[in-house]
Amino acid sequence: MDFLTSSTHLHITTWVVALILFFVAAFSAKPKGIHMALRLFYILVIITGGALFSVTMGSDMGMQYGIKFLLGILVIGMMEMVLVRKAKNKPTTMFWVLFAIFLFAVLYMGFALPMGQDFLA
Numbered sequence: 001m002d003f004l005t006s007s008t009h010l011h012i013t014t015w016v017v018a019l020i021l022f023f024v025a026a027f028s029a030k031p032k033g034i035h036m037a038l039r040l041f042y043i044l045v046i047i048t049g050g051a052l053f054s055v056t057m058g059s060d061m062g063m064q065y066g067i068k069f070l071l072g073i074l075v076i077g078m079m080e081m082v083l084v085r086k087a088k089n090k091p092t093t094m095f096w097v098l099f100a101i102f103l104f105a106v107l108y109m110g111f112a113l114p115m116g117q118d119f120l121a
């Protein structure tokens with residue numbers, strides 16, 4: 001499984017595609033199919049992120065990696081909340097705000113951590 005952990009490229013690819021699918025679904029009149037594709041990408045984001053996370057077990061940055069993991073899951077959770085509430089014609093503003101906050105935090109955290117790009121550290 002070296003291809004999952006030798007660089008962060010695969011993880012980046014999966015979350016970039018997920019974000020694009022999310023925005024397309026969020027502004028589409030018929031988002032059902034795109035939403036299904038997005039759910040597949042949630043799994044891929046979690047697998048590629050989880051693989052990177054697994055090689056950090058026992059490192060002295062466990063706390064930071066734990067927070068990165070949690071924030072990644074929260075971003076996915078907020079995307080899902082926005083799309084499900086939109087489908088039910090319920091207000092989504094609160095979840096858009098939380099999505100933006102968690103996304104900013106996970107991008108900051110990811111780029112500050114030592115694997116891959118760490119230009120914020």
Ligand code: HEM
Nearest residue numbers: 008015049050052053069072073110111113114115116117
């Ligand atoms: C939409 C959700 C997510 C976004 C936007 C995101 C974003 C990022 C970014 C920007 C990086 C840095 C890449 C680099 O420096 O080259 C990264 C790395 C990483 N991500 Fe995620 N991620 C997400 C979800 C997850 C999840 C769910 C997990 C855990 C299961 C996870 C675990 C990791 C780990 C362990 C790293 C390596 C950190 C390091 O550079 O040392 N990510 N992610």
